[in-house]
Amino acid sequence: MRFDLTDLQLFAHIADSGSITAGARLAHLALPSASARVRGLEQALGVPLLRRGRRGVEPTEAGLALLRHARIIGRQVEDLRGDLAQFADGLKGQIRLLCNTSAMTEFLPDALAAFLAAHPGLGVDLEERPSRDIVQAVAEGVADIGIITDAVDSAALQTFAVCDDTLVLAMARNHPLARQLGQRRSMAFADALDHDFLGLAGDSALQQYATGQAARLGRRLHCNIRLRSFEAVCRMCAAGAGVALLPATAAHRHDDERLLKTVKLTDDWAARKLLVCVRDRSTLPAPARELLAALLD
Numbered sequence: 001m002r003f004d005l006t007d008l009q010l011f012a013h014i015a016d017s018g019s020i021t022a023g024a025r026l027a028h029l030a031l032p033s034a035s036a037r038v039r040g041l042e043q044a045l046g047v048p049l050l051r052r053g054r055r056g057v058e059p060t061e062a063g064l065a066l067l068r069h070a071r072i073i074g075r076q077v078e079d080l081r082g083d084l085a086q087f088a089d090g091l092k093g094q095i096r097l098l099c100n101t102s103a104m105t106e107f108l109p110d111a112l113a114a115f116l117a118a119h120p121g122l123g124v125d126l127e128e129r130p131s132r133d134i135v136q137a138v139a140e141g142v143a144d145i146g147i148i149t150d151a152v153d154s155a156a157l158q159t160f161a162v163c164d165d166t167l168v169l170a171m172a173r174n175h176p177l178a179r180q181l182g183q184r185r186s187m188a189f190a191d192a193l194d195h196d197f198l199g200l201a202g203d204s205a206l207q208q209y210a211t212g213q214a215a216r217l218g219r220r221l222h223c224n225i226r227l228r229s230f231e232a233v234c235r236m237c238a239a240g241a242g243v244a245l246l247p248a249t250a251a252h253r254h255d256d257e258r259l260l261k262t263v264k265l266t267d268d269w270a271a272r273k274l275l276v277c278v279r280d281r282s283t284l285p286a287p288a289r290e291l292l293a294a295l296l297d
Contacts, residue, residue: 008070079285093287099147101206144288199223
């Protein structure tokens with residue numbers, strides 16, 4: 001049985017997007033051609049690969065098995081290109097890097113900028129995701145490198161600690177919670193949940209993490225506004241608009257005028273570390289090995 005790389009890439013795009021139309025567009029194929037390729041795969045294998053519904057498509061059990069191998073093969077092809085490219089005009093390639101919110105805003109900017117300046121032939125496909133999703137993606141070969149917190153189970157991967165990622169509560173010095181705390185410099189997360197929070201917009205990994213911790217306490221995290229950056233959150237906090245859960249580094253960096261009161265959390269989950277994770281350092285393609293070394297430095 002022969003498998004066409006284009007068919008495998010197309011199937012991965014369809015599974016990821018949940019749509020044959022979107023998958024065809026990502027694979028740069030006309031819709032009739034993409035549909036015919038999927039039917040050809042199903043006929044060759046003798047099993048349905050997609051479950052069609054009103055809201056799109058999703059892989060069947062057989063489709064999930066094919067998807068897993070399609071991703072592995074796709075990554076191997078990219079690794080091959082990356083390893084051979086270094087013998088041409090210097091190291092070239094595309095690296096898939098996933099990271100959580102703190103890494104995206106606090107850890108990566110300087111490290112990644114310096115790396116890309118030193119390796120102009122390389123590109124980095126960077127995406128923010130929750131740490132748990134990153135572990136799964138790296139384990140499945142969807143990403144080369146991940147940056148996660150030590151709060152998730154990453155036993156199946158090789159991990160390397162790079163820095164602390166302690167979470168704190170930030171608020172204006174005249175906020176009711178700040179007055180309630182007085183001289184206290186620490187508190188439990190549960191004791192802050194009666195107050196309005198400032199959150200991050202979109203699918204922020206940190207926002208999902210904060211919401212999940214509140215849910216574990218049987219509580220709801222009420223965000224009266226969502227903003228797009230830690231800087232904006234800190235400015236709104238300083239103006240008294242609410243309380244925010246932030247990395248300690250972000251709270252201190254965006255408080256030049258010392259308008260914020262930052263409070264340590266007594267919850268164990270707030271004392272986090274950032275870890276760089278890979279499936280196997282020795283089998284990374286050359287560009288990813290270079291980036292890993294730069295991140296660990």
